[in-house]
Amino acid sequence: MADPHEIMLECVNLALAGKGHTKTNPVVGAMIVQNGRVIGRGFHKSFGGDHAEIEAINDCEEETNGSDLYVTLEPCSHFGKTPPCVETIVKKGIKRVFVGVVDPNPANAGKGIEYLLKNGVEVYVGFAERASAEIIEEFAKYIYKKQPFYSLKIAQTLDGKIAAKDGSSRWITDETSRQHAHYIRSVSDGILTGIGTVQADDPELNARFLGLKKYPYKIILDSSLKISAEAAIFNEKPEKCIIFTSISNFDEKTVKIDTIRKTGAEIIPCSKLNDGLDLQNVSDELVKRGILNVLIEGGGKIHASFIREDMADKAYVFIAGKILGAEGIDSLGSLNISNIEKCKTLSDLNVTRLKNDFLFTGKFYDYSKDVISLTKRVRNRCSPE
């Protein structure tokens, strides 16, 4: 029989196909194996739809009795948008269940596994744990903090500048890096930026990748509602535009507001905090709309504000072999850090060579660690290997 670890990694790959469609649900992948042969595959395709286990079971053309189920996340034991998966698993006569990681959702969190064990199913927990946990980082943050998962995307010179003194930045990184950035956009629920960037670059904020166009939400932080109703973000899919503003008197800008709202775009009033919008307020509104995986492509000020509020989760830093010197514009605004001991540290650093540039990734906080440690705690209550 194949290595359960390998099979689980295949389930992880299956799960990723759901990325960008599951809103506040996690992405999950599952496979059914009968006598060493895969007889069914499934993944959670979209919010409200069947869970991965059910998709895999429905995919089987033959008997599931006595088979093995591999699933990246603990099957659910509670009624959500769909009935509990564990009941179906038992009914279908599945003999053994291999679980990637335990569900961090407190409504489940071991209860699914318990139900299966009580009903005579053998359960083995903790396969390809790191990969199984990493694909649900956004979900884990949502569960723990009820906030979206924020990734910063920065394209900078080797000396940390995102533009020259005159604001010119086209192009610091090369075509290959920009393509890769569009791929990252394409698996995000939303792209967030500030009015400064919108006014300077008038971007479309869509994802153009391999000839396909995708439309994550376009989220603009615009305290004073300076945005023009002619901005390029309204050209296509204006209904996916969300403008946050803190102006107190909407009447003053009625015409513009009406024009923008008629396109289908949302303008959301938002409270102020310090010298910007209240990011907790922004986060609440995004979560309400099921926008969980947010890519921030701001200037240095926007990026710094998310870091200062401890909301930034991950950074994608494209670094080109160029330098601009002190006159260049900093990739990050003020973080109020005056001593080296207070610097922010990124964990789980990686670097990938693209064509001419390098992509650094790192995490401000690693939610997968929490999921893995929960998994370890639950594993001790399961079937011995």
Place this chain on the structure above:
Amino acid sequence: MADPHEIMLECVNLALAGKGHTKTNPVVGAMIVQNGRVIGRGFHKSFGGDHAEIEAINDCEEETNGSDLYVTLEPCSHFGKTPPCVETIVKKGIKRVFVGVVDPNPANAGKGIEYLLKNGVEVYVGFAERASAEIIEEFAKYIYKKQPFYSLKIAQTLDGKIAAKDGSSRWITDETSRQHAHYIRSVSDGILTGIGTVQADDPELNARFLGLKKYPYKIILDSSLKISAEAAIFNEKPEKCIIFTSISNFDEKTVKIDTIRKTGAEIIPCSKLNDGLDLQNVSDELVKRGILNVLIEGGGKIHASFIREDMADKAYVFIAGKILGAEGIDSLGSLNISNIEKCKTLSDLNVTRLKNDFLFTGKFYDYSKDVISLTKRVRNRCSPE
């Protein structure tokens, strides 16, 4: 018989053993092969000593008649500190000579190969060219520009800062990175820094590596001669300290100057240029003393001044997974670049993962390209392969 390319790479490794000892001579490695067996090895050990070919010939315990010589650099045809190597090669009855790259020194530059060909030796040119050329980068720059080869060493955060607002920088990078920096020091002829760094950190500027201590020249740019006679650089090997200053009246600081000079350290008067020392003047003085391979460990101002004067050749940038934000101190001072089109570009970029950090290397100018293109031109006149 072994691949000439492989043998040449071994010669390159041999050559590197001379790094840091050859002053204005290139490092060179050589091997003698008789009937497929290596019978002699040699490298240029120190300025004024035997060249690598002669070392390899002298290393042979058996007859060199009819043998092959592999050498990373074209053998010399002129009297320098030693007689022309080509005469010895012919006398020793060597049948074939395999050359890594052609000597960029116009006194030779193909003449050595020509002499060998005229005297009935078969010559094959261009093996492991890239490696053979890269080990003589400093020499090539010296030949082309009569200047030392300047490498910048920077230890910075991901956002390009070398210290926090309060000047604290210990430690941005980790122990492993700092060890590696000491290795780079240990193969340099000199370490150059500014009086600012000396006053802030009071460094020893030696190379501590694998339990060994090495003492490259300690070169301080100190326009106003602010250095204290008690600075730590004078603790060990004060005779390897060189202070450049532009003060016009040495009499005013006689006591300090006397104290420093008595240690054996040099104080060299230097002209001013713009708001700093004239770096061409500094370069001339360093070349005079055979200091060719200089590692610059300055603050951002010193680094920027070498870049502005087009003298910086290479950059070693250690990047830690930390961020400091806009208040941090920039890794580079002003480069007077206002538009992205004018940015400086580094070629031949590489990144290596150290323990927690990453080391980026890149070149401002790639001298090995010139050596390789010279080699290609000369090759056409040689024995057919």
